[in-house]
Amino acid sequence: MAAIELVDLKKNYGSVPAVKGIDLSVSDGEMIVLVGPSGCGKSTLLRMIAGLESVTSGHLRIAGKDVGSVEPADRDIAMVFQNYALYPHMSVRQNLEYGLKNRGFPRQDIERRVAEAAAILEIEPYLERRPRQLSGGQRQRVAMGRAIVRNPAAFLFDEPLSNLDAKLRVQMRVEIRKLQKRLGTTSIYVTHDQLEAMTLADRLVVMNGGRIEQIGTPIEVYERPQTLFVAGFIGSPPMNLIDVGQADDVDWGELPPQTGVVGVRPDAVCTAPMTEGIGLSGVVELIEPIGGESHVHLLLNGGQALIASVPGKAGVAEGDRVNWHIDRADLHCFDKSTGRRTD
Amino acid sequence: MRSRSIIGIAPLLAPVHVLILSVIVLPSLYVVWLSLNESSFGQAPTFVGLQNYIDVITDPAFRSALWNTVLLVVVAVHIELALGLGMALLFAGGLPFRRFLLVAVLAPYAVSEVIAVVMWRFLFDPDVGPVTLMLQSMGLPILDWSFEPSHAMILIALLTIWLHLPFTFIILYAARLAIPSDLYEAARIDGATAWQAFKRVTLPLLGPAIVVALLFRYIFAFRLFSEVWLLTQGGPARSTEVVAVYLYQEAFSYNAFGTAAATAWIMVLASLLLGAGYVFILRRQVSANANA
Numbered sequence: 001m002a003a004i005e006l007v008d009l010k011k012n013y014g015s016v017p018a019v020k021g022i023d024l025s026v027s028d029g030e031m032i033v034l035v036g037p038s039g040c041g042k043s044t045l046l047r048m049i050a051g052l053e054s055v056t057s058g059h060l061r062i063a064g065k066d067v068g069s070v071e072p073a074d075r076d077i078a079m080v081f082q083n084y085a086l087y088p089h090m091s092v093r094q095n096l097e098y099g100l101k102n103r104g105f106p107r108q109d110i111e112r113r114v115a116e117a118a119a120i121l122e123i124e125p126y127l128e129r130r131p132r133q134l135s136g137g138q139r140q141r142v143a144m145g146r147a148i149v150r151n152p153a154a155f156l157f158d159e160p161l162s163n164l165d166a167k168l169r170v171q172m173r174v175e176i177r178k179l180q181k182r183l184g185t186t187s188i189y190v191t192h193d194q195l196e197a198m199t200l201a202d203r204l205v206v207m208n209g210g211r212i213e214q215i216g217t218p219i220e221v222y223e224r225p226q227t228l229f230v231a232g233f234i235g236s237p238p239m240n241l242i243d244v245g246q247a248d249d250v251d252w253g254e255l256p257p258q259t260g261v262v263g264v265r266p267d268a269v270c271t272a273p274m275t276e277g278i279g280l281s282g283v284v285e286l287i288e289p290i291g292g293e294s295h296v297h298l299l300l301n302g303g304q305a306l307i308a309s310v311p312g313k314a315g316v317a318e319g320d321r322v323n324w325h326i327d328r329a330d331l332h333c334f335d336k337s338t339g340r341r342t343d
Numbered sequence: 344m345r346s347r348s349i350i351g352i353a354p355l356l357a358p359v360h361v362l363i364l365s366v367i368v369l370p371s372l373y374v375v376w377l378s379l380n381e382s383s384f385g386q387a388p389t390f391v392g393l394q395n396y397i398d399v400i401t402d403p404a405f406r407s408a409l410w411n412t413v414l415l416v417v418v419a420v421h422i423e424l425a426l427g428l429g430m431a432l433l434f435a436g437g438l439p440f441r442r443f444l445l446v447a448v449l450a451p452y453a454v455s456e457v458i459a460v461v462m463w464r465f466l467f468d469p470d471v472g473p474v475t476l477m478l479q480s481m482g483l484p485i486l487d488w489s490f491e492p493s494h495a496m497i498l499i500a501l502l503t504i505w506l507h508l509p510f511t512f513i514i515l516y517a518a519r520l521a522i523p524s525d526l527y528e529a530a531r532i533d534g535a536t537a538w539q540a541f542k543r544v545t546l547p548l549l550g551p552a553i554v555v556a557l558l559f560r561y562i563f564a565f566r567l568f569s570e571v572w573l574l575t576q577g578g579p580a581r582s583t584e585v586v587a588v589y590l591y592q593e594a595f596s597y598n599a600f601g602t603a604a605a606t607a608w609i610m611v612l613a614s615l616l617l618g619a620g621y622v623f624i625l626r627r628q629v630s631a632n633a634n635a
Contacts, residue, residue, distance in 0.1 A: 052528050073534035085525035089547040098543070099533035146529075 002063030260336025518552030
């Protein structure tokens with residue numbers, strides 16, 4: 001177990017920058033999730049930490065040691081790959097043993113570690129099988145087993161759940177979190193799924209275009225997104241971002257200077273009568289009932305689209321004219337040109 | 344229901360069956376019958392039992408031809424495999440000008456055997472061949488293949504390796520490219536050296552492709568004919584003769600169709616044995632390697 005520190009870490013492919021100066025400290029035992037859209041540099045960053053990609057400039061320290069030019073095997077990290085990367089011609093046991101054998105662990109030690117890992121992950125019945133004889137979820141466990149047998153300083157997860165079906169993904173997500181808490185191993189987890197990111201992270205790192213947009217606990221990031229990008233990326237359905245200049249029939253009241261865009265979470269829209277607050281009137285275009293709540297798509301009078309998340313059945317019909325509102329405290333204000341938060 | 348559907352399908356399958364029957368099965372059976380008879384032009388076949396087989400097997404010329412064939416097959420196919428594997432790994436590891444080099448490597452396969460032999464005869468001509476002159480200018484011994492049987496064998500082996508290397512290479516290269524790169528990344532993180540990764544990841548996963556490439560090349564190489572016939576015609580003094588050349592001589596120089604037919608069947612059995620034995624050994628190695 002160890003802390004990981006990235007200082008102004010950069011990666012260029014030829015003249016194209018992929019990672020543009022990342023500063024990040026991961027404390028011992030912490031679970032950090034890197035989240036962002038495809039091509040934001042999160043996987044590249046993870047592979048740099050693993051040593052599978054070279055570092056163009058900057059410093060990378062694991063347990064205080066600068067490992068920027070150290071071979072992956074000597075960084076004391078373990079990685080779980082998106083496609084599991086299990087050796088198809090080896091049994092589960094051999095897959096788990098391989099890294100230990102290469103490092104010259106004594107036979108007894110290898111057997112003990114494999115037995116422990118297999119017990120933790122409940123894969124003992126499959127130890128003599130080949131990966132192709134296992135289901136997706138079982139393969140995922142073996143891939144994690146291969147990581148934990150080594151008892152490394154850190155786990156690196158590269159979108160490990162993206163090949164699983166939705167139900168299994170939720171189940172494995174919970175298991176990964178439990179396992180990480182139980183072992184207390186520093187972990188860096190890459191995903192583009194913001195729900196996965198929110199539920200797994202001690203701290204969330206939202207990336208975009210090779211840079212960090214925001215670092216914080218999932219709740220911090222959700223409640224106070226620091227940039228327009230984060231506001232639009234985190235949350236489902238996404239935050240409504242409304243151009244103040246175009247929605248001129250809405251009385252926004254006193255907004256902080258430079259505010260060009262306001263953000264409204266769908267669940268902040270209030271359908272009950274309210275004396276104070278900001279009125280939003282428009283026409284119901286579409287209602288998506290999803291059980292416990294409904295997503296109501298409104299077309300505001302100024303022409304902007306807005307999604308409201310309403311508990312239970314919506315109580316309105318498509319084509320209805322509604323006058324809903326939001327509490328002023330639920331407004332998120334952003335500078336349109338810089339994308340920065342202004343309140 | 345099932346039998347009725349077979350009756351319905353039969354007319355549709357019949358053309359293929361007729362074709363296979365007429366060009367493979369019937370000629371093979373005819374050759375079996377022929378090999379049990381003594382036969383030549385203007386002479387009614389007379390049944391001689393297994394005498395043709397005994398004659399062929401006891402013929403010193405056949406034994407020498409068989410020995411030459413096995414030697415060439417074993418040496419050429421294995422050198423080819425080693426070269427093809429090395430090149431496939433080199434290409435997969437990333438080379439500059441890869442497209443151009445790929446074309447260059449595959450080019451010999453597009454050259455007709457006859458033209459290839461003419462080219463090589465010229466290149467290695469003992470008097471004026473560019474390769475000969477180059478070897479001489481460097482003070483190295485030349486390949487005197489038109490006179491020295493062992494030199495002729497070396498030239499035949501070189502030529503057949505050059506001609507067929509693209510086949511072995513392309514099979515192994517395709518198989519190597521099919522190995523996912525994250526396995527190598529996992530192996531790097533697992534602390535495997537390049538050699539360990541080759542031994543425990545590349546080689547076992549290439550195993551099936553190696554077996555296929557070897558099997559095909561064994562069968563092709565065993566019927567080696569044009570390289571030898573066009574280069575030396577089996578000479579000097581039948582010393583570089585291979586089994587296919589022996590067969591050709593029996594059938595079309597001596598018009599002994601019975602012994603030629605017997606030779607053909609001995610060839611089939613010998614290449615089957617060689618191929619099957621090899622595949623068996625290799626399959627065991629591959630699975631043993633995976634289980635070690």
